Amino acid sequence: SQQGEEDPQALSIQEGENATMNCSYKTSINNLQWYRQNSGRGLVHLILIRSNEREKHSGRLRVTLDTSKKSSSLLITASRAADTASYFCATARYGNNRLAFGKGNQVVVIP
Amino acid sequence: KAGVTQTPRYLIKTRGQQVTLSCSPISGHRSVSWYQQTPGQGLQFLFEYFSETQRNKGNFPGRFSGRQFSNSRSEMNVSTLELGDSALYLCASSLGIQNSPLHFGNGTRLTVT
Numbered sequence: 555s556q557q558g559e560e561d562p563q564a565l566s567i568q569e570g571e572n573a574t575m576n577c578s579y580k581t582s583i584n585n586l587q588w589y590r591q592n593s594g595r596g597l598v599h600l601i602l603i604r605s606n607e608r609e610k611h612s613g614r615l616r617v618t619l620d621t622s623k624k625s626s627s628l629l630i631t632a633s634r635a636a637d638t639a640s641y642f643c644a645t646a647r648y649g650n651n652r653l654a655f656g657k658g659n660q661v662v663v664i665p
Numbered sequence: 666k667a668g669v670t671q672t673p674r675y676l677i678k679t680r681g682q683q684v685t686l687s688c689s690p691i692s693g694h695r696s697v698s699w700y701q702q703t704p705g706q707g708l709q710f711l712f713e714y715f716s717e718t719q720r721n722k723g724n725f726p727g728r729f730s731g732r733q734f735s736n737s738r739s740e741m742n743v744s745t746l747e748l749g750d751s752a753l754y755l756c757a758s759s760l761g762i763q764n765s766p767l768h769f770g771n772g773t774r775l776t777v778t
Binding site for chain 1 (some may be wrong): 669696698700707708709710713720721723753755757759761763764765766767768769770771772774
């Protein structure tokens with residue numbers, strides 16, 4: 555079954571720096587989504603990019619999607635301490651709202 | 666607009682017991698999905714309900730079941746609990762149409778001893 559898989563690295567950056575995370579998947583998708591999770595709490599939807607889109611922006615977030623390489627990246631610009639969280643990518647197939655999540659990336663932003 | 670509400674927030678049960686978790690979706694959302702999150706397996710899809718019907722099901726044993734009521738509220742039941750069922754159980758609601766994002770509750774932390 556398909557599964558989003560982030561690069562397993564944990565990121566530790568200074569406030570104001572940019573953070574980049576990558577995600578790869580294995581099968582054809584309808585869309586790819588990014589979620590954030592603060593420790594022990596629910597996930598918060600950040601951005602959704604459809605399979606026919608290549609780039610999308612939302613505030614300080616920039617997501618790219620390369621369907622030929624089956625990969626996506628999430629860029630957080632000018633990071634803040636409040637961005638400290640785990641970030642997950644998730645993929646959805648056509649005709650199905652079931653999401654396949656990656657393992658997540660832990661990001662720590664040092665004030 | 667109120668978010669997704671899950672109850673209880675924490676639960677401690679003994680092996681062999683059963684448990685019922687509850688989820689109230691965002692008003693107007695007809696789809697409710699359940700996910701299990703563990704450190705080892707990550708986030709895994711359990712099932713999705715839409716208009717009181719199970720629309721999708723993940724690869725979990727029959728001990729895991731769910732239902733949805735006419736007001737879109739959903740319950741999840743786990744029978745004959747095992748130690749490995751200890752996890753954070755997350756409920757998410759959505760409009761249930763293509764490209765609609767999920768809105769998650771804060772989860773129920775289940776510990777099986």
